[in-house]
Amino acid sequence: MDAGRLASLFREVNDRIADLAGGDGWNAESDYLCECGADCGGRVTLDPASYEALRRLGKPVLAPACVRAPARRPLAA
Numbered sequence: 001m002d003a004g005r006l007a008s009l010f011r012e013v014n015d016r017i018a019d020l021a022g023g024d025g026w027n028a029e030s031d032y033l034c035e036c037g038a039d040c041g042g043r044v045t046l047d048p049a050s051y052e053a054l055r056r057l058g059k060p061v062l063a064p065a066c067v068r069a070p071a072r073r074p075l076a077a
């Protein structure tokens with residue numbers, strides 16, 4: 001699977017995690033998958049509000065190690 005498809009798959013998984021974490025008035029922190037597209041295994045702990053803020057800005061969820069490694073940035077869709 002190429003990096004772009006992997007990143008969008010992980011984005012869908014993260015959306016499901018956010019739905020579950022933010023449902024019914026919950027605001028539980030959850031571990032989201034790093035969306036760098038490299039299947040790096042990175043996890044990012046976010047509360048649903050922080051996750052929604054990233055989504056509103058159109059930014060991917062990136063583990064700290066991947067933020068520091070530009071080569072692993074997601075490819076443009």
Ligand SMILES: [Zn+2]
Pocket residue numbers: 034035036037038039040041042062063066072
């Ligand atoms: Zn990553």
